[in-house]
Amino acid sequence: MSFLQALLDFMGLGGRLHLEWISSAEARKFVQVVTEFTAKIKVLGPNPIKGWQGPEIPDSLPSIFEGRALGV
Amino acid sequence: MTNSMKEFEDSGCIFVIGSNTTETHPIIAGRIMTAKEKGAKLIVADPRNIHLAEFADIVVHHRLGSDVALLNGMMHVIVKNGWHDDKHIEERTEGFSDLEEVLEDYTPKKVEAITGVGCVDIERMAEMYAGNHPAALLYAMGITQHTTGVDNVKSCCNLAMLCGNVGVRSGGVNPLRGQSNVQGACDMGGLPNVFPGYQPVADQTANEKFSNAWGKALPERAGLTLTDMVKGMGDGRIKALCVFGENPKLSDPDSGHLDHVLKKLDFLLVQDLYMTETAADADVFFAGASVAEEDGTYTNTERRCMRGNKAIDPLGKALPDWDIICRLSSAMGYAMDYSCPEEIFDEMTSLTPSYGGMTYERLGINGLQWPCPGKDHPGTPYLHKDNFSRGKGKFHAVKYLDPDEMPDEDYPFFLTTGRMFSHYHTGTMTRVSPHLHSEQKSGYIEVSPKDAGDMMLNDGENVRVLSRRGQIEVPVKITSRVGEGLLFSPFHFRENPINRLTNPAFDPIAKIPEFKVCAVKLEKIAE
Amino acid sequence: MNMMHEIVKEWLEQEKIDLFIGYKVVDGHPLPCFFTRENIDDVDNLVESKARYPLEKIAAKVYSTHPEMKIGILARDCNQRALNVLYVWNQLDPEKIETVGINCCPSPAREHADCSYLEREPSGPLKTLIGIENNLKPEQAEVYSQEERFKRWSYEFEKCIKCYGCRNICPVCFCKECSLEHSDLIKKGELPVEIPIFHLVRAVHMAGRCIDCGLCEDACPANIPLRLLYREVNQITARLFDYRAGTDSGQSPFSILGENVTLEPMSL
Numbered sequence A: 001m002s003f004l005q006a007l008l009d010f011m012g013l014g015g016r017l018h019l020e021w022i023s024s025a026e027a028r029k030f031v032q033v034v035t036e037f038t039a040k041i042k043v044l045g046p047n048p049i050k051g052w053q054g055p056e057i058p059d060s061l062p063s064i065f066e067g068r069a070l071g072v
Numbered sequence B: 001m002t003n004s005m006k007e008f009e010d011s012g013c014i015f016v017i018g019s020n021t022t023e024t025h026p027i028i029a030g031r032i033m034t035a036k037e038k039g040a041k042l043i044v045a046d047p048r049n050i051h052l053a054e055f056a057d058i059v060v061h062h063r064l065g066s067d068v069a070l071l072n073g074m075m076h077v078i079v080k081n082g083w084h085d086d087k088h089i090e091e092r093t094e095g096f097s098d099l100e101e102v103l104e105d106y107t108p109k110k111v112e113a114i115t116g117v118g119c120v121d122i123e124r125m126a127e128m129y130a131g132n133h134p135a136a137l138l139y140a141m142g143i144t145q146h147t148t149g150v151d152n153v154k155s156c157c158n159l160a161m162l163c164g165n166v167g168v169r170s171g172g173v174n175p176l177r178g179q180s181n182v183q184g185a186c187d188m189g190g191l192p193n194v195f196p197g198y199q200p201v202a203d204q205t206a207n208e209k210f211s212n213a214w215g216k217a218l219p220e221r222a223g224l225t226l227t228d229m230v231k232g233m234g235d236g237r238i239k240a241l242c243v244f245g246e247n248p249k250l251s252d253p254d255s256g257h258l259d260h261v262l263k264k265l266d267f268l269l270v271q272d273l274y275m276t277e278t279a280a281d282a283d284v285f286f287a288g289a290s291v292a293e294e295d296g297t298y299t300n301t302e303r304r305c306m307r308g309n310k311a312i313d314p315l316g317k318a319l320p321d322w323d324i325i326c327r328l329s330s331a332m333g334y335a336m337d338y339s340c341p342e343e344i345f346d347e348m349t350s351l352t353p354s355y356g357g358m359t360y361e362r363l364g365i366n367g368l369q370w371p372c373p374g375k376d377h378p379g380t381p382y383l384h385k386d387n388f389s390r391g392k393g394k395f396h397a398v399k400y401l402d403p404d405e406m407p408d409e410d411y412p413f414f415l416t417t418g419r420m421f422s423h424y425h426t427g428t429m430t431r432v433s434p435h436l437h438s439e440q441k442s443g444y445i446e447v448s449p450k451d452a453g454d455m456m457l458n459d460g461e462n463v464r465v466l467s468r469r470g471q472i473e474v475p476v477k478i479t480s481r482v483g484e485g486l487l488f489s490p491f492h493f494r495e496n497p498i499n500r501l502t503n504p505a506f507d508p509i510a511k512i513p514e515f516k517v518c519a520v521k522l523e524k525i526a527e
Numbered sequence C: 001m002n003m004m005h006e007i008v009k010e011w012l013e014q015e016k017i018d019l020f021i022g023y024k025v026v027d028g029h030p031l032p033c034f035f036t037r038e039n040i041d042d043v044d045n046l047v048e049s050k051a052r053y054p055l056e057k058i059a060a061k062v063y064s065t066h067p068e069m070k071i072g073i074l075a076r077d078c079n080q081r082a083l084n085v086l087y088v089w090n091q092l093d094p095e096k097i098e099t100v101g102i103n104c105c106p107s108p109a110r111e112h113a114d115c116s117y118l119e120r121e122p123s124g125p126l127k128t129l130i131g132i133e134n135n136l137k138p139e140q141a142e143v144y145s146q147e148e149r150f151k152r153w154s155y156e157f158e159k160c161i162k163c164y165g166c167r168n169i170c171p172v173c174f175c176k177e178c179s180l181e182h183s184d185l186i187k188k189g190e191l192p193v194e195i196p197i198f199h200l201v202r203a204v205h206m207a208g209r210c211i212d213c214g215l216c217e218d219a220c221p222a223n224i225p226l227r228l229l230y231r232e233v234n235q236i237t238a239r240l241f242d243y244r245a246g247t248d249s250g251q252s253p254f255s256i257l258g259e260n261v262t263l264e265p266m267s268l
């Protein structure tokens, strides 16, 4: 497994993305080469990134705050 | 703010209305998210689908300018269900019966018709706000910049008092102030009717106190608000204008008209960090010092007065702002010979009871929150703990009124204005920062996908926006942040000066213009 | 006067160093401070404290304009590791740096770090339910399914307000032009930031560099578990390239000098 695939796997994007490396014209100006070690992600198949619609906030949640409830 | 930022982390419920908090007050937004993670409930009411809404338990997009109706609707439900805090109302407030009478009318059904927010949502909001004590209410310019700005604020206070949320930790009514030191500027009497510490100029004792301290008989009549000044310039009563750190040519409503009246002045003085649009028209320009170049204090939104220490001496010919004002005053015949900001601060604290216990030494790094009346007073994290400044908190029975200008056949869209995260006001400071400028280089207008589709507009294409006051061209940004019939545009960009379109109609009491609502039409520009 | 003060004064007087960067308590807060020969008595105010700032980043800044200056630094274990990375990347010249070391990180002999880290509040229930807790170990964040991992990380990234605080405080983020501001890579002008590209790019850049000081996470107003993310990056780097940033002194596997500016990940 390549470095980036391992990282994507950790973030839950394992095996779903095709990666393409790009380099920028400015890259040479960078202090070191690694700064341009940057991935632009191309999507193959179902795209979980587009699928992200924001967090699902659950209805009930134990609060660690002890507030006064209704009618008390 | 009645309360402190840190306290929000322990709120039972946070109700955000008319504030795009993640973009405009990101650090407070961080507190809200922490509260949310700890189990607080979050209600977001905003005409736009803002970033913070992603985290909310309830999100509603009420129609622009319908805040009073929405809040009254919530209160109607609360009172109908007996969720209000009788004890608090009894002991701490007055005027409840008048409010109750007005609320009677605001049934969820009626409110739904005005605001576009469903009955069920209104009921859920009411239950959530009333049921998770203490609840903090946060608002920003989305509440105040209306012809009904004062009514909106009163309604917010009504709601908080109704549920016993005033004078409690982690509750309160919390206007998020828009500038680093706008709270301080108001505290220092930067308003037409008061001396420092909100001591009225018309109050004889206060007037005598300041007249004696400053060795000069001071006017007993309130001065003019900005809105009145524009009028005064128009009819020739005002002949000279000093502008300190403001860029009204971009930031005032109906800027076409402002351009016109500025030209009538005999003399215009502008003091700013950089040449602004307004400064370009000035007869004299004073270069002020930046935050890194001057000593002084700032009072932030939680009433915390903090010291700012200069890192370098002012560059070029710039001078610290206090020094410029002293020199100007001396040249005009009233000698001000302070040697340093601390001397000014000490004089101010001696005349301002709420700052009375503060000294530079005591401020240290953390600062102190007013009221801090005595040398040993630790400052006040939240206000109105035991009583209100006027004794009892007063409920104001407020009825809903339409905004001054509503869309019609000729101008079918609602337009609202505001800020985006990387820029600040007219961009005089942020647009000269390469990092911030690169985030957003030009103005834009947010259009809903549906409206863009109907008009066959493409993302990024220039569109003409017209109101009764003027027209501009601005690139389209297609986004679901706005709903059908609603447009939003930031006011930072001189290339796309959205305030040419906004409505100068103002609140009768606060005189704040209705930046947040006007009616416009869109025109596709033929190729 | 304690031993640290004696050493620093001696170094300054003997011109072993021209500048010492340490901490001084100002109004109850330990803050980074320069100590100089001209103002040598001030050295008595030098403190270890629990504060953590990227002092070596300040040193690198001084070095970039005054390469001849010899700089002393109060170095916790994390500062020392960061210095090593800065040497490897030619951001500082080891010849010009002297350190006064403070051993403070947790070790088998010592359970807690004697610094501001590890004093954080426990995560709230919502974070436990739909986010990623900050104090997890990378393995613990791998118990979730792929889909759930993505949701949990996306929730965390959603909170980002794009303040760039993580980058600005990071001792090993020193690029003149930062990819995070590159409009071809990351969409501009909007909140939330482009998920997950913004955080992914930074994570990738931390490979072979991040020295696990946690300053980014301390700085993050949204409390995103950045340290955990980069810890995983480090583990992958160690696994694939057998390289540990800050302790291994060789060039990082991610730096290839010369004309070949684009780095392909080695596939194993």
Ligand code: SF4
Binding pocket: C166, C169, C170, C171, C172, C173, C206, C209, C210, C211, C212, C213, C214, C215, C216, C217, C226, C227, C230
């Ligand atoms: S832990 Fe964060 S601040 Fe420290 S080196 Fe790694 S990325 Fe940079």
Ligand code: SF4
Binding pocket: A035, C167, C172, C173, C174, C175, C177, C178, C179, C180, C201, C202, C205, C206
């Ligand atoms: S995020 Fe990447 S490009 Fe930006 S400063 Fe850090 S290492 Fe350099």
Ligand code: SF4
Binding pocket: C159, C160, C161, C162, C163, C164, C165, C166, C167, C216, C219, C220, C221, C222, C223, C224, C226
């Ligand atoms: S410090 Fe946190 S909020 Fe700021 S840019 Fe980094 S991840 Fe985003």
